[in-house]
Amino acid sequence: MRVLPVGDDALLVEVSSGAEAEALHAELLRRRREGSLAAREIVPAARTVLLDGLADPARLASELAAAEVPAAPPREGPVVELPVRYDGPDLAEVARRWGVAEEEVGRIHAEAEYRVAFCGFAPGFGYLTGLPESRHVPRRDTPRTAVPAGAVGVAGPYTGVYPRSSPGGWQLIGRTDAVLWDHTRVPAALLSPGTRVRFVPYGPEIPHDGPGGPA
Numbered sequence: 001m002r003v004l005p006v007g008d009d010a011l012l013v014e015v016s017s018g019a020e021a022e023a024l025h026a027e028l029l030r031r032r033r034e035g036s037l038a039a040r041e042i043v044p045a046a047r048t049v050l051l052d053g054l055a056d057p058a059r060l061a062s063e064l065a066a067a068e069v070p071a072a073p074p075r076e077g078p079v080v081e082l083p084v085r086y087d088g089p090d091l092a093e094v095a096r097r098w099g100v101a102e103e104e105v106g107r108i109h110a111e112a113e114y115r116v117a118f119c120g121f122a123p124g125f126g127y128l129t130g131l132p133e134s135r136h137v138p139r140r141d142t143p144r145t146a147v148p149a150g151a152v153g154v155a156g157p158y159t160g161v162y163p164r165s166s167p168g169g170w171q172l173i174g175r176t177d178a179v180l181w182d183h184t185r186v187p188a189a190l191l192s193p194g195t196r197v198r199f200v201p202y203g204p205e206i207p208h209d210g211p212g213g214p215a
Contacts, residue, residue: 001069003061010052011061015069018046018129018157022117025049025193026073044118044193046127075113079196082161084110084152086201088172090140094154097137105173106201108135114159114197119189124163124181126191131159143169150175152199159199161191174199 001024002014015021025044028051031037037060040053054060086106095102114130131154139155144167147153151162153170162168163180176199180190191197 001064001067003065005057005061006050006052009054009057010050011054011057011064013049013051013064015047015049018117019072020069021045021047021049022115022129022194023070023072025118027070029194030073045120046118073194075115075196077194077196079113079198080190081198081200082152082176082178083202084174084176084199086110086152086174088152088174090153090171091173094137094171094173098135109154109159109173110199110201114199116191116193116195116197117158118193119191121160122163122166122181124189124191125160126180126189126193126195126197128159128191128197129157130197131157133157137171139169140171143167147172148175150177150180152176 004012004014006012013024015024021044025042028037028042028049032039032042038055039051043050091102091105095105098105098108100108112130112132114128116126117129119126136157137154146165147162147168149162149164151172152174153160153168153172155170160170161176161178161180178190182188
């Protein structure tokens with residue numbers, strides 16, 4: 001674990017993997033809830049956690065530098081279910097890389113339970129972990145100039161849902177009607193770091209209860 005000062009009252013903690021960053025983020029949130037850590041913001045990323053608004057960053061830096069990376073947090077709390085129609089334009093490519101039939105991609109993808117590791121790229125975009133390593137696929141060689149809102153994509157260890165139309169290079173395997181970002185909603189983001197997520201396959205003949213929400 002490497003701890004770096006950021007300005008006068010912030011620290012950036014670097015770890016060696018995304019799983020360690022998730023575990024550290026969960027532990028720091030737990031400490032803040034119980035009152036043993038005072039931090040205005042605790043922001044995870046792929047392999048870092050930023051702590052901002054610290055009263056004594058030097059003391060905390062020494063403490064963290066001497067600590068072990070915590071164990072992975074238990075999967076608890078409500079699950080957000082996202083209904084997905086698995087008919088994305090990169091379905092055939094993902095099926096080829098997985099060595100399965102196209103109709104199997106949705107079933108395999110939906111079998112896993114996901115967790116939002118961190119958010120970024122666009123408001124409401126969560127980087128979801130949970131796909132087994134054997135199912136990781138690379139980004140497209142040529143990114144698309146416009147990916148539609150609601151597109152479900154995979155890239156490396158992550159699954160993501162595009163909250164709005166934007167350029168993107170992920171392999172698109174499906175689409176959802178869930179609204180990932182709504183500035184009139186509280187909170188505006190449907191997904192936040194630590195949220196558990198499940199994808200629920202559906203088709204024209206299978207009714208669903210609506211886009212997203214806690215199960």
